[in-house]
Amino acid sequence: MTGSPKKTLLRVLAGETLKTPPVWMMRQAGRYLPEYRELRATAGGFLDLCYNPDFATEVTMQPIRRYGFDAAILFADILLLPQALGMDLWFVEGEGPRLNPVTCAADLTKLKGKDDIHDVLGPVYETVKRLSGELPKETTLIGFAGAPWTVATYMVAGRGTPDQAPAREWMYRDPIGFGQLIDLITESTIEYLAKQVEAGAEVIKLFDSWSGALGGSCFEEYALKPAVRIATELKARFPGLPVIGFPRGASGGYIKFADAGVFDGLAIDTSVPADWARDVLQSKVAVQGNLDPMLLITGGESLERETNRLLEILGQGPYIFNLGHGITPQGDPANVEKMLRVIRG
């Protein structure tokens, strides 16, 4: 620690309540920004951007320069890890990611081990290192990974699916084989995130975008348990490292995450009532969220009303302003400014 005041995001994750909450946005480096679209036009595909530290650093910096967000999140994708494990990965324009799926325990033998991922992921660590040097001193650098269940849903289906049916089917039919897949992703994710922290990431966020698809005992087994294991191991290696969980769509399962005692913050999705999050989560963890990104398309009085509502309900405790889901390409940069004016006064 230097004599300078600790960064706002870190203060909130340590349990402080700030008069003006820190703010950042999921997908803040993205297609809603003209400067991002301009760079994308010259840089090639999405994966080229992720693996090129020049480009990845630049797009991560763009929203920081424009808006002065309190945090920057590494520009990368949750599917870089499966690629580093040896899977083919490509993006179909306008549709999304594709992988050659793993569909049974025997397929797992084709994948690499947890310690063999760093050659592929080296450029990502380089991006983190550069960002660590370039970001303004008040800006917190967040590293991230997909949570094992969510990463598994793509590895098993070979693509995004509306209901994660292929992974759910495997998980019920062959709990032992599926558990091996989850373990491999969990252990690789720990190594992946450890390297991000070594390169300069100050906070880790774990995205479980599809945890809402897990019913019954499977939520504990495939969402909660791996997330707790990752956070626990990272904190053992890097004492004091703050970890934000994001079990999207977890319903009452958010409480299990808060009670686990290893998450410093929880990101709440759009469906989580702010007053409920205040009542049952905020005494245990910092809460981050959850403005509907649609409001950055529509703007207007609704944007002002819902922004103020969040500040009123969650602002009396440790709170990080964010969206409930990533900002969409149709988001209007002027509405982001408007939102920031409401937050920062």
Next chain:
Amino acid sequence: MTGSPKKTLLRVLAGETLKTPPVWMMRQAGRYLPEYRELRATAGGFLDLCYNPDFATEVTMQPIRRYGFDAAILFADILLLPQALGMDLWFVEGEGPRLNPVTCAADLTKLKGKDDIHDVLGPVYETVKRLSGELPKETTLIGFAGAPWTVATYMVAGRGTPDQAPAREWMYRDPIGFGQLIDLITESTIEYLAKQVEAGAEVIKLFDSWSGALGGSCFEEYALKPAVRIATELKARFPGLPVIGFPRGASGGYIKFADAGVFDGLAIDTSVPADWARDVLQSKVAVQGNLDPMLLITGGESLERETNRLLEILGQGPYIFNLGHGITPQGDPANVEKMLRVIRG
């Protein structure tokens, strides 16, 4: 009341805990049943089935005959109401429903009023009446409608959408116009359901399949408020009528439904942890749910394990066994039997 014991579903909705919980399944009349597929092959399209009391009665009876479920739910679709309000409705095979959308307040003037829906919906009431006569004396007849928000999402988009964006956009841009649409659906739904009760429906279930898309104050405004208004008005007209709410994906919002004091039961979606539902809902309402329908495809030990888990966690209070979502066409009728053996011993 006659001297015969009250039906199990009604007893649970009145707050009783039964040793063997009553059980039925969402979409229990459906394509997983060979006898349903056979009838569909001769009956024409899905809408032909809904509007033909012979066919609709027969398919509603099929799962009762085969499995002896404790409840039958009227065979119909939540989009019959918009059709009765004057919208064109058709189904694209393999894709889903289509309507000529209403996209602004001016479009609402093209729709009919709440009292002009009964000509179109007459065959539905006739189906309820016939079912009321044909069902075994121990089987409860459930009438239903879509909740206003969910119905609105289809009316505004003209189809199903992954994120209900068109309705969310209108709701933020023009709260007054959108509120008029919600009011029209709310008031029509009350009349629609009142006729179902007059025809013999003993319980009403309100399906808000997309309430999880409502963030911030909009959940209260467009999911909770209309549902409470419908339940309150129906109970005023039919004292003692039990109403089941289903705010799917509502996260902590389930508690607001339980606290509203007008729902006798709440159906929980697959993402709701059973122990949380027991702890925060079951002292206020009967809980219905929430087995993952994927388990009726996979069967095996997972089906047995998760069925037993639900019975153990929720069986100590007023509980109706059901799925967290409708059974899919790939569901195996033999797995339904297996599930019932576990429940009924």
